[in-house]
Amino acid sequence: MTTPSQTVGPFFGYGLPYEGGSELVPGWRPDAIRVRGRVLDGAGEPVPDALVEIWQADGSGEIPRRPGGLVRAGHDFSGFGRCPTDAAGGYWFGTVKPGPVGEGAPYIAVLVFARGLLKPVFTRLYFPEDGAAHGTDPLLAEVPAERRATLIAEREGEREYRFDIHLQGERETVFLGF
Amino acid sequence: MTDPHPPYLSPGYRSTVLRAPARELVMPKLGPDSVELTSPVFGHQELGRLDNDLTRQHSGEPIGERIIVTGRVLDGAGRPVPDALVEVWQANAAGRYPHLADQHPAPLDPNFTGAGRCLTDADGRYRFVTIKPGAYPWRNHHNAWRPAHIHFSVFGTAFTQRLVTQMYFPGDPLFPFDPIFQSIPRQEDREKLICRFDMDTTVPEWALGHQWDIVLGDTPMEA
Numbered sequence: 295m296t297t298p299s300q301t302v303g304p305f306f307g308y309g310l311p312y313e314g315g316s317e318l319v320p321g322w323r324p325d326a327i328r329v330r331g332r333v334l335d336g337a338g339e340p341v342p343d344a345l346v347e348i349w350q351a352d353g354s355g356e357i358p359r360r361p362g363g364l365v366r367a368g369h370d371f372s373g374f375g376r377c378p379t380d381a382a383g384g385y386w387f388g389t390v391k392p393g394p395v396g397e398g399a400p401y402i403a404v405l406v407f408a409r410g411l412l413k414p415v416f417t418r419l420y421f422p423e424d425g426a427a428h429g430t431d432p433l434l435a436e437v438p439a440e441r442r443a444t445l446i447a448e449r450e451g452e453r454e455y456r457f458d459i460h461l462q463g464e465r466e467t468v469f470l471g472f
Numbered sequence: 473m474t475d476p477h478p479p480y481l482s483p484g485y486r487s488t489v490l491r492a493p494a495r496e497l498v499m500p501k502l503g504p505d506s507v508e509l510t511s512p513v514f515g516h517q518e519l520g521r522l523d524n525d526l527t528r529q530h531s532g533e534p535i536g537e538r539i540i541v542t543g544r545v546l547d548g549a550g551r552p553v554p555d556a557l558v559e560v561w562q563a564n565a566a567g568r569y570p571h572l573a574d575q576h577p578a579p580l581d582p583n584f585t586g587a588g589r590c591l592t593d594a595d596g597r598y599r600f601v602t603i604k605p606g607a608y609p610w611r612n613h614h615n616a617w618r619p620a621h622i623h624f625s626v627f628g629t630a631f632t633q634r635l636v637t638q639m640y641f642p643g644d645p646l647f648p649f650d651p652i653f654q655s656i657p658r659q660e661d662r663e664k665l666i667c668r669f670d671m672d673t674t675v676p677e678w679a680l681g682h683q684w685d686i687v688l689g690d691t692p693m694e695a
Contacts, residue, residue: 296688297686299635301636305561305571306561309560309586335490341491349508349511349631361515363512405634432500432505468498472508
């Protein structure tokens with residue numbers, strides 16, 4: 295019964311991105327973090343026509359149940375963000391670090407759509423400072439040790455993280471089969 | 473149940489070759505967790521009143537065949553999904569997108585952008601008024617043409633149900649030649665992407681109507 299997926303194609307740029315899509319919270323908030331990275335193909339080349347979406351809990355680990363993902367009012371936290379990649383394959387989000395939900399380590403759910411992807415890839419972004427919690431995270435426990443690092447962002451500065459997404463190749467990001 | 477989706481790697485569609493993940497996907501034993509089992513909430517106040525009418529976004533009327541496209545968003549159990557965000561984008565009647573990367577030498581229409589969105593009603597129903605898009609060439613292989621289509625993006629009740637796809641029109645002669653349409657392994661699944669002309673949706677003296685239901689994957693808790 296399920297409707298099959300098709301690629302987002304190269305021309306979504308005037309249809310899906312919207313103003314403020316990357317900025318879940320304004321940068322002046324003391325708890326704001328910044329995540330940036332690149333989407334790369336199997337040859338290590340940037341993917342300039344990808345769309346990255348994130349979905350996450352708020353700082354206290356509560357899953358947002360309120361609108362505000364499309365129109366950023368500057369106060370409520372909607373938990374959803376969307377960013378098209380630029381010519382260098384780059385994307386960024388201004389958000390808050392999610393609190394832990396349940397037993398697992400805190401993470402941001404990440405979806406990537408692109409020309410050449412007939413269906414999206416689904417992954418998780420974990421934070422480098424949560425090493426202890428990673429040890430008991432149920433999902434990370436199922437990921438082969440040598441690939442686990444692909445799910446953990448790098449710290450780039452005070453409240454700044456880097457998370458590159460390799461669609462293919464030696465450092466292919468772990469994608470989830472939901 | 474057989475997977476209705478295309479595989480990542482579908483070499484006839486050349487861009488998949490370097491972009492398809494090659495490693496096996498990780499299937500967590502516990503399945504998605506509570507973040508992945510929920511989805512963003514969107515509100516009517518975030519959308520414009522005319523966002524679902526692609527023929528009224530400019531001062532004049534767009535060129536082309538005016539159509540109505542409507543249907544329901546359903547979950548894997550056939551239940552309607554209300555308040556689902558449905559976004560669409562498409563080429564104009566001449567097969568041209570208002571995108572810098574689109575080099576097809578067909579005219580742009582100053583009265584047609586080709587993007588719209590709406591939230592489904594309590595019955596899971598969406599409705600768009602638009603112009604029938606044209607077919608257009610692409611550079612995948614010699615003499616490659618995409619069948620006319622409207623791109624759809626849909627949110628379900630779980631982030632794992634997120635769907636981006638394309639809706640096609642009945643009887644398109646380009647179907648057998650299109651590697652994107654053909655990337656879906658089974659013919660019966662391909663046909664789920666083809667809308668149905670519907671006289672009851674058609675508005676006399678105004679626009680032809682088409683029905684197309686969108687069925688999202690199982691709500692993962694039930695999988």
